[in-house]
Amino acid sequence: TGAARTIDADGIVLALNGKGMASVVEQSPDLAKSPVFSRAASMKNGIDVISTRIWLDTYIDTTRTPANVFSRFEALRGAGGTFFMLDQLQKDNESALWGDDEAGPQGSVIACDFYNAGSLMSLPDSELIDILMKDLLPEAVPEFGQAKVVDSWVGKYPGAVSWFSPGSFTRRPPVQGAPQELPGITCAGDWVRLGSDLEQTTAKGLCQERAYVSGIHAANILLDRIVPASSGQDRQEVLPIRDDEFPFKAGSQLNKQVMKVLPRFWVR
Secondary structure, three states, X not given: OOOOXXXXXXXXXXXXXXXXXXXXXXXXXXXXXXXXXXXXXXXXXXXXXXXXEEEEOOOOOOXXXXXXXXXXXXXXXXXXXXXXXXXXXXXXXXXXXXXXXXXXXXXOEEEEEEEOOOOOOOOOHHHHHXXXXXXXXXXXXXXXXXXXXXXEEEEEEEEXXXXXXXXXXXXXXXXXXXXXXXXXXXXXXXXXXOOOOOHHHOOOOOHHHHXXXXXXXXXXHHHHHHOHHHOOOOOOOOOXXXXXXXXXXXXXXXXXXXXXXXXXXXXX
16 A cells, blocks of 8 residues: 554564565665675565365364375375364364354364465465365365365465575574664574574474474564563473484484585585
């Protein structure tokens, strides 16, 4: 709309992807002057994502886990996919999944997301739901083939998920932001650098979990800067992740030793 307004704030967490960061930095001379944020703004690339919700007329309780992955299905057209049984994950708040409807919950509620979904973006919403209900979900769990859709929702987000390649590490913004130049700003997202002291509290390869945990860290850091006298009373605790298993640790150490000798010719 072109309209603008000013909001007074003590601090800001920039929970943005590369595309969003570029847009904000382009509109802010102060951010553009900072090497940290100008480098981050150069990482505009992102992959398309489609998010769906499906409400069913019956419960599907035969999934092995409430969180599942689609892989190598022809109907995906090269995309990756996940589906989550929200009625199992949020059992205590199941009525809220149905909008607190007077009739109450009727069946399972599924969240299905597609990543690298460029080949699916042009499809109508109804066709995406059909692909899920006819081709993907029944293939994973046959009982889905007997269920009927009560309601559905589809959201399409072009370029929404961070996409970065080897060699881009130094351009990714640290969770601390640029504390010397702009102490009132921190960063959150799956692409931010947490630093060695914080890396042990988040899953390194899972974008949603990493984004969530980085947001808690960013808020804690900002709180320490703004209210140093709080003595950590308002900080949110982040639990450490489980230790890597021995075979993984051994392989990681071996790889580090090899990389000391073998030049990383593929990284510039």
